[in-house]
Amino acid sequence: MVAGATAIEARNVVKTFGSGSEAFNALDNVSVTIRQNEFFTLLGPSGCGKTTLLRMIAGFELPTSGEIMLDGQPVAHLPPFKRQVNTVFQSYALFPHLTVAQNIAFGLEMLRRSKSEIDAQVDKMLKLVQMEPMRNRRVNQISGGQQQRVALARALAPHPKVLLLDEPLSALDLKLRKGMQIELKRLQMETGITFIFVTHDQEEALTMSDRVAVMSKGKILQIGTPTEIYERPSDRFVADFIGETNFTQAEVLERQGDEGRLRLCSGVEIVQQINSLAGIGDKVTLAIRPERIELAPHDDACQFSGTVQNVVYFGTDTTYHLNIQGGGHMTVRLQNRWGHQSVLQAGDEVGLRVPPEAMQVLKD
Amino acid sequence: MSEVTAAGETLTATNIMRRGRRPRFDVKHQPGFGFMAVLCVLMLYGPIVLLVTYSFNQNPSITIWTSFSFDWYVKAYHNEQIRDAAFLSLKIAFFASLASTCAATMAAIATTRVKPYRGLTLAYTIINQPLMVPEIVTGIATLVFFALIKQMTGIYGLGYLITAHIVFCIPFAYMPIRARLEDMDLTYETAAADLYATPWQTFKRITFPMMIPGILGGAMLAFVISLDDVVITVLVSGPGEETFPLYMIGAIRRGVTPELNAVATAFLCLSALLVTVFFLVTRKKKE
Numbered sequence: 001m002v003a004g005a006t007a008i009e010a011r012n013v014v015k016t017f018g019s020g021s022e023a024f025n026a027l028d029n030v031s032v033t034i035r036q037n038e039f040f041t042l043l044g045p046s047g048c049g050k051t052t053l054l055r056m057i058a059g060f061e062l063p064t065s066g067e068i069m070l071d072g073q074p075v076a077h078l079p080p081f082k083r084q085v086n087t088v089f090q091s092y093a094l095f096p097h098l099t100v101a102q103n104i105a106f107g108l109e110m111l112r113r114s115k116s117e118i119d120a121q122v123d124k125m126l127k128l129v130q131m132e133p134m135r136n137r138r139v140n141q142i143s144g145g146q147q148q149r150v151a152l153a154r155a156l157a158p159h160p161k162v163l164l165l166d167e168p169l170s171a172l173d174l175k176l177r178k179g180m181q182i183e184l185k186r187l188q189m190e191t192g193i194t195f196i197f198v199t200h201d202q203e204e205a206l207t208m209s210d211r212v213a214v215m216s217k218g219k220i221l222q223i224g225t226p227t228e229i230y231e232r233p234s235d236r237f238v239a240d241f242i243g244e245t246n247f248t249q250a251e252v253l254e255r256q257g258d259e260g261r262l263r264l265c266s267g268v269e270i271v272q273q274i275n276s277l278a279g280i281g282d283k284v285t286l287a288i289r290p291e292r293i294e295l296a297p298h299d300d301a302c303q304f305s306g307t308v309q310n311v312v313y314f315g316t317d318t319t320y321h322l323n324i325q326g327g328g329h330m331t332v333r334l335q336n337r338w339g340h341q342s343v344l345q346a347g348d349e350v351g352l353r354v355p356p357e358a359m360q361v362l363k364d
Numbered sequence: 365m366s367e368v369t370a371a372g373e374t375l376t377a378t379n380i381m382r383r384g385r386r387p388r389f390d391v392k393h394q395p396g397f398g399f400m401a402v403l404c405v406l407m408l409y410g411p412i413v414l415l416v417t418y419s420f421n422q423n424p425s426i427t428i429w430t431s432f433s434f435d436w437y438v439k440a441y442h443n444e445q446i447r448d449a450a451f452l453s454l455k456i457a458f459f460a461s462l463a464s465t466c467a468a469t470m471a472a473i474a475t476t477r478v479k480p481y482r483g484l485t486l487a488y489t490i491i492n493q494p495l496m497v498p499e500i501v502t503g504i505a506t507l508v509f510f511a512l513i514k515q516m517t518g519i520y521g522l523g524y525l526i527t528a529h530i531v532f533c534i535p536f537a538y539m540p541i542r543a544r545l546e547d548m549d550l551t552y553e554t555a556a557a558d559l560y561a562t563p564w565q566t567f568k569r570i571t572f573p574m575m576i577p578g579i580l581g582g583a584m585l586a587f588v589i590s591l592d593d594v595v596i597t598v599l600v601s602g603p604g605e606e607t608f609p610l611y612m613i614g615a616i617r618r619g620v621t622p623e624l625n626a627v628a629t630a631f632l633c634l635s636a637l638l639v640t641v642f643f644l645v646t647r648k649k650k651e
């Protein structure tokens with residue numbers, strides 16, 4: 001397997017539901033390339049078109065325009081049962097009249113594999129998802145978490161080129177979900193299969209994925225590694241959707257190449273990468289993560305100053321809500337590395353120090 | 365009235381503790397509810413209990429109880445006429461339920477496993493309409509129609525009666541099968557296609573096995589309906605084609621005997637058995 005080779009490609013895919021005045025684009029010119037052996041996540045709020053994109057890759061739905069390529073070949077003419085893609089459904093969709101083992105064997109039987117091969121593969125899969133003792137149970141005689149594992153094993157058994165997972169963990173409680181996150185990652189590495197994982201949970205996306213595509217209203221806004229998405233969000237929606245972010249306005253005073261001199265709301269001037277996002281005189285938005293800000297007595301190295309409004313203790317860290325001089329609020333999160341020392345209290349005046357690389361200029 | 369309301373409210377309070385929801389209007393606590401309930405049950409089952417009881421009466425009079433015996437059952441069992449009628453009814457019901465269930469199964473698939481199209485509602489109506497047409501009308505229409513065919517072809521026989529039964533059983537067989545299919549989430553079929561099953565394999569391995577409870581239910585219902593039919597049967601049956609219900613009606617004309625009680629009881633047991641099986645197979649399994 002060539003590293004970086006393409007597994008799935010969507011080219012300018014549009015999906016329109018309804019017609020006439022009720023026509024509505026569930027997917028609006030989506031292009032994405034997913035590499036082989038990658039754990040790729042589609043992340044976005046409910047209704048943004050994640051399931052629709054998955055269904056098109058699986059073949060349950062055809063694009064209104066644009067193309068889906070599997071292994072470099074267009075697949076529009078292929079019905080689902082001819083695509084080497086398997087799905088883990090949100091509702092699992094385990095066949096209720098079959099046992100756990102029969103469910104797992106189903107795909108292999110349809111592919112007309114030999115009896116001995118099927119038996120061996122079913123055993124392997126049961127072991128992989130740690131369900132050997134349950135092999136002869138009916139699927140309604142096992143718990144939700146176990147059904148989840150069986151659904152995974154069933155989809156993995158035919159060794160598809162790509163595995164599609166549609167919010168597979170959303171029905172599980174928090175503890176099971178954390179366990180399954182680790183499990184899924186392990187399965188993906190062990191099998192070497194490309195995973196396309198759908199979720200609306202940003203934490204899940206960040207912890208599991210090689211790359212993430214952030215979607216909103218039928219469009220892909222940004223594709224990148226979890227670090228890129230978190231540290232360098234391309235726009236306000238992404239910055240806001242992933243983690244917590246402070247937004248603050250600044251004015252461009254001067255430009256030189258990619259850099260610009262900006263005046264913050266506090267009046268302090270800084271030099272910052274702005275690329276080609278804005279010209280002189282334009283207002284830009286800066287995104288600053290709460291954990292990147294340091295609190296200090298006010299001095300010249302501080303970009304902002306403010307008043308503590310309230311202090312919220314979270315165990316591992318403490319969050320300070322501040323009123324910023326010159327307008328707006330900011331949230332600052334400090335780790336309680338040496339225990340919780342409540343040095344600051346509501347009403348205290350304080351300076352905020354932000355390393356330049358922690359400020360990200362956004363297009364609005 | 366105020367007392368009733370007070371009692372109702374006390375009960376509501378315990379309900380809140382027990383189940384956490386509050387029924388607004390509990391019919392069980394309206395005045396006269398208990399009396400009405402008992403009356404209805406008596407009206408429904410009283411005569412049947414009486415019928416069953418007297419089938420075990422030794423006395424040939426059907427109003428005077430003397431002692432318990434199985435005599436009438438033994439007598440009925442040895443009655444050639446009853447045996448013939450029972451056998452004929454079972455034979456007709458067997459073919460009628462078999463054929464009508466096949467047709468109903470295909471109709472149910474064709475009306476639930478397709479993209480909605482113009483005329484789908486019309487199709488439902490056409491399948492279910494025979495339930496709305498008065499049976500006597502269907503019966504006479506069938507009689508006239510069959511007479512025409514007999515005249516044209518010169519072919520006679522039991523086939524006509526069986527055909528009539530097949531036809532009126534179809535909507536009864538259709539209902540449970542369609543209900544079952546509508547209950548079945550399409551995701552199962554989608555999942556099968558995802559796992560490389562062709563449409564035919566999907567039907568054979570997933571759709572069909574999952575709809576079996578509905579099919580059994582439909583067949584059972586069709587069987588009972590066919591066994592029990594009088595109106596159409598009276599009109600369509602040829603000479604010598606005396607089904608079980610027809611025999612019973614004829615026997616009553618000749619005078620009611622405990623033998624008839626015994627026969628009716630046996631018939632009741634068979635129907636009850638079939639209906640019980642029907643409920644067991646169509647019962648929704650807890651997930």
Ligand SMILES: Nc1ncnc2c1ncn2[C@@H]1O[C@H](COP(=O)(O)OP(=O)(O)O)[C@@H](O)[C@H]1O
Nearest residue numbers: 017018026044045046047048049050051052053
């Ligand atoms: N078959 C359909 N007919 C009409 N609208 C649909 C259909 N499927 C999805 N949609 C609409 O398309 C949008 C995207 O849906 P979906 O892909 O399921 O979102 P997500 O999975 O991200 O929550 C939603 O607004 C949904 O209502």
Ligand SMILES: [Mg+2]
Nearest residue numbers: 047050051166
């Ligand atoms: Mg979805």
